[in-house]
Amino acid sequence: MGESVLTAGFAPADGALACEGVSLETIAHEVGTPVFIYSAGAIRDAYTRLDRVLAPVPHRLHYSVKANSSLAVLALVHSLGAGVDIVSGGELHRARLAGLTGPDIVFSGVGKTERELREALAAGILLFNVESEGELRLLDRVAGDMRLTAPVALRVNPEVSVDTPHHYTRTGERGDKFGVPYGDALAVGRLAFTLPHTRLLGLDMHIGSQVSSVDPYRDGMLRLLELVDDLRAAGAPDLRYLDIGGGLAVTYDAEDPIDLDAYAATVLPNAAASALKLLVEPGRYLVGNAGVLLTRVLYRKEGGGREFVITDAGMNDLLRPSHYNAYHRIDSVRPRGGRTRADIVGPVCESGDFVALGREVDDVRPGDLLAIRSAGAYGFAMSSNYNSRPRAAEVMVDGDRFAVITAREQYEDLVRRETVHPTWRTA
Ligand SMILES: Cc1ncc(COP(=O)(O)O)c(C=O)c1O
Helix, strand or coil: CHHHHHCCCCEEEEEEEEEECCEHHHHHHHHCEEEEEEEEHHHHHHHHHHHHHHCCEEEEEEEEHHCCCCCCHHHHHHHHHCEEEEECCCHHHHHHHHCCCCHHHEECCCCCCCCHHHHHHHHCCCCCCCCCCCHHHHHHHHHHHHCCCCCEEEECCCCCCCCCCHHHHHHCCCCCCCCCHHHHHHHHHHHHHHHCCCEEEEECCCCECCCCCCCCHHHHHHHHHHHHHHHCHHCCCCEEECCCCCECCCCCCCCCCCCCHHHHHHHHHHHHHHCEEEEEEECCHHHHEEEEEEEEEEEEEECCEEEEECCCCCCCCHHHHHHHHCCCCCCCCCCCCCCEEEECCCCCCCCEEEEEEEEEEECCCCEEEEECCCCCCCCHHHHHHHHHCCCCCCEEECEEEEEEECCCCCCCHHCCCCCCCCCCCCC
């Protein structure tokens, strides 16, 4: 399954790589490079696979907007039946523009501001995944000011051991900044159903990202179930939701994706035992393998015993290799056949600007196109203007059609909010 999922939506046709029915060469010609390209069919397939294994229990997928927050992607997953998980007021704005309404939205994050709480209360969101006592008390005050009652799921740090490829992506271990520490959760949960303007409707965890083992889901859910019992015994009147976060791993290379059957075998009995509606917040699983970053080779050069392939995509476009030491497979769109071993690097003025080091790739020449695979999640969403590089365009393919869903930034966009002549203010 790994290979077919890894290459979801992308396959060679007439000697060149295509996304569904559209050649990547056509997109490069018409839209330019670098460009992120997403297969709508692959996103639909991933959604259906996950939704189907959870079918035996009442559930909803709340797509994690941070993975890929482009409006057309949000609208696509919403059309399939998903709600969303947001982590900022900006993501709330995006979600609503894409057609999601309050009941479709859960709001996570350790540092929600008063303004963000107000905006989400006004939008009538389904749940605030509250991560601290301080946030709970502020939410209660703000909801009171607005004459509303805030729906709360307590995000608990289950303090289990989580194995992910990089420690930055672990969020459910003891000492992580996320969630209410397990030992405090009963007291904070009790507060949530006692305060006048908050209503405790559920419990939540999110243990990490790119998690391939089901063990931490089992361990975490068991801890949440204990807490559900304790809260019910303490008189919690209205528990309805059990949110187990996202984190499901995809394949970038040789890693195992999450085994969906094993995941279901772990999650379903525990969800059924809780008698609560299951919420899941997948990000990467829905979009990760469904996208590539298409880039053009600018130069080849040798130096100090190393061979370099210099592309027009840099770390500002795809941060994962330098930030997480992440692996992305790299394929020539129209392979030449010979092989070479090279560092695949971008134009950014940082030695950390690479997609791969010492990688065996097709023996490309300047002008050739490379597809950096599995770039659908945490690709464009983490891109920046570093080195004053306009951000890439985004394209969605559906069957034999394609559309630009995000126009390439222009130089004017880089300086739109800046001024050469400051308007000074005095203290
Ligand atoms: C609260 C929350 N939910 C869901 C996710 C989605 O994670 P993933 O993309 O690994 O499914 C994240 C990302 O880290 C998150 O912080």
